[in-house]
Amino acid sequence: MINVNHIFKVYKTDVIETTAISDISFEINKGEFVAIMGPSGSGKSTLMHILGALDLPTKGTYTLDGEDVGRLGDDELADIRNRKIGFIFQAYNLLPRTSAMKNVMLPMRYGGVPKEKREEIAKKFLEKVGLGDRMYHTSNQLSGGQQQRVAIARALVMNPAILLADEPTGNIASAQAEEIMQIFQKLHADGHTIVMITHEPEIAEHANRIIHIKDGKIEKDLQNGKKAPKR
Amino acid sequence: MELLEIFIESLGTLTVNKMRTGLAILGIVIGIGSVIALVSLGQSTQQAIQSQIQSLGANLLTVNPGAQRSGGVQGAQGSRTSLTEEDAKAIESSTKITTIKNVSPEFQQRAQVTTGGTNTNTQIIGVTPVYTEVHKISVASGAFITQRDVDQMTKVAVIGPQVVTDLFGEGANAVGQKIRIRGQSFTVVGVTAAKGGSGFLNQDDIIFAPLSTVQKQLFGANYVSSIALEAKSPEVMVTAQDEVGYLLLVRHKLNDPAQADFSIMNQQDIINTVASTTGMFTSLLSGIAAISLLVGGIGIMNIMLVTVTERTREIGLRKALGAKKRTITTQFLIESIILTFVGGAIGIVVGIIASYVISRVINSQFVISPNSIVLAFAVSAGIGILFGWYPAKRAANLQPIEALRYE
Numbered sequence: 001m002i003n004v005n006h007i008f009k010v011y012k013t014d015v016i017e018t019t020a021i022s023d024i025s026f027e028i029n030k031g032e033f034v035a036i037m038g039p040s041g042s043g044k045s046t047l048m049h050i051l052g053a054l055d056l057p058t059k060g061t062y063t064l065d066g067e068d069v070g071r072l073g074d075d076e077l078a079d080i081r082n083r084k085i086g087f088i089f090q091a092y093n094l095l096p097r098t099s100a101m102k103n104v105m106l107p108m109r110y111g112g113v114p115k116e117k118r119e120e121i122a123k124k125f126l127e128k129v130g131l132g133d134r135m136y137h138t139s140n141q142l143s144g145g146q147q148q149r150v151a152i153a154r155a156l157v158m159n160p161a162i163l164l165a166d167e168p169t170g171n172i173a174s175a176q177a178e179e180i181m182q183i184f185q186k187l188h189a190d191g192h193t194i195v196m197i198t199h200e201p202e203i204a205e206h207a208n209r210i211i212h213i214k215d216g217k218i219e220k221d222l223q224n225g226k227k228a229p230k231r
Numbered sequence: 232m233e234l235l236e237i238f239i240e241s242l243g244t245l246t247v248n249k250m251r252t253g254l255a256i257l258g259i260v261i262g263i264g265s266v267i268a269l270v271s272l273g274q275s276t277q278q279a280i281q282s283q284i285q286s287l288g289a290n291l292l293t294v295n296p297g298a299q300r301s302g303g304v305q306g307a308q309g310s311r312t313s314l315t316e317e318d319a320k321a322i323e324s325s326t327k328i329t330t331i332k333n334v335s336p337e338f339q340q341r342a343q344v345t346t347g348g349t350n351t352n353t354q355i356i357g358v359t360p361v362y363t364e365v366h367k368i369s370v371a372s373g374a375f376i377t378q379r380d381v382d383q384m385t386k387v388a389v390i391g392p393q394v395v396t397d398l399f400g401e402g403a404n405a406v407g408q409k410i411r412i413r414g415q416s417f418t419v420v421g422v423t424a425a426k427g428g429s430g431f432l433n434q435d436d437i438i439f440a441p442l443s444t445v446q447k448q449l450f451g452a453n454y455v456s457s458i459a460l461e462a463k464s465p466e467v468m469v470t471a472q473d474e475v476g477y478l479l480l481v482r483h484k485l486n487d488p489a490q491a492d493f494s495i496m497n498q499q500d501i502i503n504t505v506a507s508t509t510g511m512f513t514s515l516l517s518g519i520a521a522i523s524l525l526v527g528g529i530g531i532m533n534i535m536l537v538t539v540t541e542r543t544r545e546i547g548l549r550k551a552l553g554a555k556k557r558t559i560t561t562q563f564l565i566e567s568i569i570l571t572f573v574g575g576a577i578g579i580v581v582g583i584i585a586s587y588v589i590s591r592v593i594n595s596q597f598v599i600s601p602n603s604i605v606l607a608f609a610v611s612a613g614i615g616i617l618f619g620w621y622p623a624k625r626a627a628n629l630q631p632i633e634a635l636r637y638e
Contacts, residue, residue: 019519054551054631075555082553093635095550097247109236110553 001022001161001193002028002051007060009046009216020046021057021218028162028195033188035224036197038213043137044145045166047213048197052087052164060178065161069158082111086155090167092147094139103137103217125153129183145176152183163187169203181206238353241566252570255534258583259574259614261562262524263607267582267599269520273513275598280505284498290332290472291365291498292460294318294479313452313492316442323607325478330471333461335365338445338452344438346399346410351397355412355438357445365461368427368434373406373421380441381392388412393436412438436571447608462510466499481635527574528614535622537603546626559627567619575611579604 002018009021020043020090028034028052038044044168047056050062052071064114081087094103104122113121126135139147148168155163165184169177185206188194205224212220245252296313319336322328338357343350362368363375375389388410390398395405408419417440426434446452462471474494479493480486539546546559583599590597 049632051553078553078555081551087551093544094552095545095548106549107552109233110549110555110558115236156425158553162552 001030001032002195003061003063004051005061005063007050007057007062009043009050009055010058013211020216021050023060024213024216024218025060026211026218026221028193030193031188031191033184033194033207034209034211035207036195036211036213037199037201037204038219039199042213043216044197044213044217048166048195049163051082051162052085053077059198076136077147078110083158084156084161086160087165088151088155088163088165088168090170092139092151092171094147094150094154097138097140099136099138100131100153102141103139103150104154104157107154113157113158117160121157122153123141123157128151128152128156133180143176144172145179148172150182152180152187156187162193162195165194165200167197167199169198169200177203232589233421233558234565237558237562237565238408238569242561245566245569249626250406251534253519255531256569256574256577258527259531259571259611260578261522262527262566263575263578263611264521264581264585265523266517266520266610267579267603267607268585268589269516270513270603271582271586271597271599272515273509275586275590276599277509277596278401278598279595280509281502284502284505289464289466290468292462292475293496294458294460294475294494295494295496296456297494310361311447312452314455314458315453315456316446318482319455321461321479321482322458322475328471328474329423331460332463333361333365335359335362335459336455337362337457337459338442338450338454339436340450342498343412346398346411348588349398351394353394355445355449356437356439357442357449358439359442359508362459365452365459368420369424371403373419373426375421376441377438381443384443385438386415386417386444386448387420388417388626389423389439389440391423391435391437392417393433394438395422397436410438410465412440415448419467431625458533468499472497479616495536498559505587524610524614528571528618531570532618532622533612534570534626535563535619538566539622539626540564542626543629543634543637547637549590550629551632551635560623563623564616564619564636565625567623568615569579571611571615571619572608575608579607580605 003027004024006023006025008019008023011018017105022043024047036047036193046055050057050065053064056070060070060162062148064080067080069080071075086166093108094100101119101122104126105118108118108121113210115227118123122131123135127150131146131149131153134142134146137146139150140148142222148171168184169180171182181203184196188208194207196203196207204210208224210220210222211218212222256543285478294314314334319334322331323334336359340355341352342355343352345351356362358374358376359381360378368375368498370389371392373389376387379385380387380407390410392403395401398410399405399408405419405422410417410419423435423439429574437508440449440457446455459473460475476488476491480491483492485491510583549559586599587597589595
């Protein structure tokens with residue numbers, strides 16, 4: 001599903017060159033649940049952005065579901081982000097003063113899904129994350145955990161190849177954080193490929209593979225044997 | 232349809248922050264409103280003056296003493312004494328002049344007029360009976376100056392309705408009353424019909440008296456202040472001007488027309504001068520209105536830039552979810568155009584109302600040109616596009632990562 005081959009990411013300003021990622025290679029197969037861990041400045045965010053087609057590697061190739069992302073133009077990248085990737089952000093990033101329903105329908109608008117179908121699909125996924133009774137609430141009427149669930153539903157509607165979660169529980173209290181991780185587990189059990197960034201080991205434990213990054217390089221790449229996924 | 236969705240979404244976004252939207256629109260409303268109102272004002276003034284001039288009498292030529300001036304309609308009549316009644320008589324009796332129908336020598340000056348306890352300061356015009364024909368004046372009550380009055384230098388006066396109001400009260404019966412002009416007693420023998428006008432063209436604030444009486448008894452002069460000529464038809468106006476000019480040059484013993492001590496104007500000259508003056512006036516007003524419109528447009532751009540900055544994270548999110556650059560550009564452009572269009576529509580309504588109010592206040596015709604309305608709509612849409620373009624481009628070119636990180 002994901003093939004990252006000797007990628008580098010170098011930032012150049014007038015005076016300084018910063019290497020955020022230095023020769024990283026790995027593969028992620030369909031259906032894996034991978035956690036990426038590392039200290040601040042390790043390059044894990046940069047890696048996430050490259051995986052999410054929000055940024056291009058300076059060198060090396062990134063292949064997603066058979067497509068070479070590094071070669072694509074702006075509009076094509078936008079297309080990839082729409083169809084193949086489902087984002088879940090630490091700060092949820094829902095549209096303010098807008099209902100959960102409208103938020104979840106947004107990617108379908110950009111993806112050209114006909115209007116009549118959108119509400120139906122959005123409803124299905126909102127029910128799937130347990131918000132069937134709050135579909136028309138706006139973000140200020142929802143708790144942090146509920147907002148993140150809306151974000152998850154939004155990430156699912158275009159049936160993406162991978163789900164990318166960037167510190168998904170970072171802004172959420174621990175009780176609800178566990179609920180969110182339950183949802184991720186369920187999605188994994190349904191066959192979704194999930195890549196998650198976290199710096200909390202307890203959260204990373206939910207994945208079945210943990211990649212440790214430090215100073216722009218892979219330090220460790222371990223299968224997580226402690227919690228085997230329920231199939 | 233994607234465009235419709237963006238449109239509805241933009242409406243929603245704009246109505247969320249009503250104060251900001253309202254203030255942004257206000258600039259355009261004022262700009263467009265003032266353009267409409269000022270253009271209308273300019274045009275109605277132009278029309279009013281033009282029709283007043285035309286009501287002075289078609290086929291009218293005016294000979295004034297003093298050096299030639301180009302377009303000297305604003306200049307006071309020269310205090311020169313170069314024109315005389317004999318000049319007028321010569322024009323009338325000349326066999327060489329075939330294009331003139333009537334000749335009206337006139338002596339005009341302001342004076343204090345009193346009666347009983349009231350007084351006014353108004354124009355006194357010394358005239359001959361032919362004045363009414365040349366200047367298309369009719370008498371509402373009583374009679375006009377007669378040839379006998381002129382021959383015998385009688386002290387009679389025909390006054391205009393405004394003078395009646397000033398001296399005797401509105402609607403009073405003035406015929407038979409006595410008035411004092413410069414201390415000398417005159418009898419009112421007639422009142423002219425109302426002709427309208429205001430300021431220097433007010434033809435109702437005037438007193439007519441026999442030419443001889445005015446010249447010799449009131450002001451001790453033996454010259455005339457102007458000679459009005461009625462040409463036989465509009466087609467011969469130019470010929471008439473030439474004929475009269477030539478005759479006067481000969482009479483005044485001048486060889487070079489450039490040295491003429493008189494000037495001849497036809498009504499068209501006056502209209503043209505006035506038209507160019509009011510035209511300049513209208514252009515100036517429009518220029519000022521255009522500046523205010525420009526300021527309104529800059530206000531729009533300012534608001535849109537602020538909006539883009541405020542919604543940086545939202546833009547980053549939309550791009551992350553798959554929105555293409557042109558989708559973002561379109562979204563913001565449409566918001567900008569909605570602002571200016573609504574502002575333009577309101578501005579047009581405000582402008583029309585303002586024009587109406589102004590026309591009632593200064594008592595002029597209410598004129599709205601459909602052209603200016605169409606232009607206003609086009610301009611406001613144009614402003615929306617022009618001043619919304621840069622902010623929209625800024626929005627579309629935001630990098631999703633930085634945008635999402637923006638606090």
